[in-house]
Amino acid sequence: MKKTSVLAFGLVAATALTSPAKADKLDDIISSGTLRCAVVLDFPPMGARDESNNPIGFDVDYCNDLAKALGVTAEIVETPFPERIPALMSGRVDVGVASTSDTLERAKTVGMTIPYFAFQMAVTANDKSGVKSFEDMKGKVVGATAGTFEAIALEKTVKEWGVGEFRPYQTQADVFLALSQGQIDATVSTSTVAQSNVKGGKFAGISVVGNAPYDIDYVALFTNREEYGLINYLNLFINQQVRTGRYNELYEKWVGGEVPSLSINGVYR
C-alpha cells in the first residue's frame, strides 16, 4: 500500500533491537506526498461542485492550504455525512475537513482539533407552511441532515415539544429538496448553508425565517484519536490560518459578512 513500506520495514528491522522507532501519521503524509481529506460536497458553501462537477468550497480550499503547508498535494475524497468517520478509520483519508461538530460523544472515537469554523443555526421554512420563527415549528414536520449537530438538537426539541415529526435525511441536498417540495415544513441548518441555498435561487418558495436558539456549532478537523503529532500540527495550522488572515480571506470568499470568532470566552481549550 505505502510506497515506503519496504524502506520502512528495513528501517524497522535495523532499529528493532535498539529503539522502538515508529513513523506516525504526520510522517506518513509527508513521505507519501499526498494529503487525503474527507470533504462533504453537498454542503455549500463549505463543500459543493461546480458546473463541471469538480469539488469547490471553503473546506476544499482549507484542505488545499493544509496540503500546501505540509508541502504535499491535496486529494479531495468525497464522503457523505455518515461516511466521514468510517473513511478515516479505514485509512482512506488522513484528515477530515468536513465541518464536523466537536461533540464529546464523537471524541470518544476520533481525535478533534480546536475549532476551525463556527456555525450559527438558522431556521429555513417553506413559505406555504406559515412558519415564521423557531417556535412556529412546534407541531410541524421538520427535517435536518442525519447525524449533524443541528439534527441531534432538533430531534431533541421535537421530542420535548411532544408534537410534530422529525425526519433525518442522509444528505443536506435531500433536506432542501424535501423542503422546497413541501415534504417538510421547515429545517434547521447552519446559517451558511441556509443562505447559500436560498440565495442560490435554485429552490423556489423557501426563505430563512430566523435563528435557532442552539449553541454555536463549533466544527473541528479530525483525525485518528491516537495521532497526537498530527493533531498538534493541525491545531497550530488552524491558529496560523487565523493569525495570517487567511481565515478571514476564505470566509469573505465563500460566506461573506461578519467573521465568527473561534474562541470561547472564559475557558481554555
Added chain:
Amino acid sequence: MFDTALTLADLGFLAKGAAMTLAVTAVSVLAGTILGVVFGVLRNQLGTYWSLPLTFLLDIFRSVPLLIQLVLGNALQSILKLGWAPFTTSCVVLSLYTAAYCTEIVRGGISAVPTTTRRAARSLGMTWWQDMRYIVAPLATRVSLPAWIGLTLGVMKDSALVLWLGLIELLRASQILVTRLQEPLFILLICGAIYFIISFPIARLGGYLEKRWSND
C-alpha cells in the same frame, strides 16, 4: 420539462456513473459466480450434514439487508486497517452476496441432473472430474442459466446501494445532478430509464432462454 439546464457534460457524468455501476456489477458477478460454483459443488459433495456450516454462513448473506452488509463490511475493513478503497469494499461485499445466491442456483442445477445419468457416466469409466465436466456441467448450466441471469440483473440493481460508501454510481450521479440543477423528476426519470435500458433486454434474453430450453 424539456426546458432543462442539463448539459451534455452532465449526461457524460451520468454515463460515467452508469459505467461505475457496470464495473461493480461485472467484478462482483464474476467473482461471485466462481465462488458460487465452488461452494455449490462443495455443498453437493459434502451432503446436507457436513455442509451445514457453509450453508449457515452463506444464509447470512441472504438474510441481512445488503445495505447493512455494506456498512458492516466497510466498518470491518476500517477496523482491520485494510485501507480498501470503497470500490474494493463494495466489490468484496457484493461478491460474497452474489456467491450466496449463486451457490443455491448451482446446487439446484447439479441436483437437477438425474442420479442415474451420473451413475451411467461413472460406470462407463469416467472419473469424477470427467463426469462433472462432460455430463453435469452442460446439463446443470442449462437448468441454471436463466436463474443466473436473473441474479446478475439483481446484483446490477442492488449495486445502487454502494452509493452509501461514497462510490459515484448511476443513482448517486443522478442525486449529485439533482442537487445542482434542482430538476429531480426529470433527472431521476433519466436515471431510471438507463437502468431499464441495461436491464430489460438481458431480462428478456433470460426469459427467452428459459422458454427455449425448457421445451425440449
Added chain:
Amino acid sequence: MFSYNFHWNQAFKALPQMLDGALVTLQIALLSMAIGLAVALALTLFRLSENRVLSGFATVWVEIARNTPALFQIYMAHFGLGSFGIHLSPYTALLVGIAFNNAGYLAENFRGALKAIPETQTRAGRSLGMTPLMAFRYIVMPQMLRIAFLPATNQMVWAILMTSLGVTVGMNTDLAGVTQALNAVSFRTFEFFALAAVIYYLIAKAVTLAARLAATRMFRY
C-alpha cells in the same frame, strides 16, 4: 493492527430501541406484502384480460418494478412524487415503494405458476357454467397461490430486507433508521450495525419458518 476497541455495551444499551425498530420493520414488510399480493392478483387478471390498456398497464408495472433498483423506486415514491406535489411521509413512501416492487415480482411469479395449470381445467369449469371470473377464483387461483407460495415467501424475506432502504428517504423508526440514528450520534458503526444484522437475520429466519409451518398446514391433503 487492531487498534480499535469495541464498545459493545453501548450497542446493548440501545437494544430496546432497536427492537422497537424491528417491530416497525416487520409491520412495513407485512403490510407491503398484503398490498403487494392484492395488487399482484389484479395485475395478473389485467394481463389475462383481452383489454389492451389493462394488460399494457400491468406489463409496464411489472417490467419497471423488475428492471429498476428498489432503492430507486423508493426514492421516486418520496422525491419523484413530491415533484408533483404528492407528499408521502417516509413511512408511506417506503411502504408504497416496497409494495410496488412486491406487486411486480409476485405478478411475475403468478404468471409462471399459471403456466403450470392446464388450460383445460378452466374450460372444464366454464362448461360447468362458471363465469371466467368464477373459474379463475375457484379453479385456477387456489392452485396458482399454492405453486407461487414458496417464491412469495422469498419475496417476503426480500420485503424485510428492502425496508432497510427507508433511511434514504428520512425514515428513522424502522430498524435500519434507528441503527443509523444511533450510529450518527456516536460513530460506533460496527457495533450497532452488527447487532442490527443479527436482528434482521432472526426476523428473516422467523418469517421463513412461519411460512414453512403455514405451508404444511394449508397445503396438506
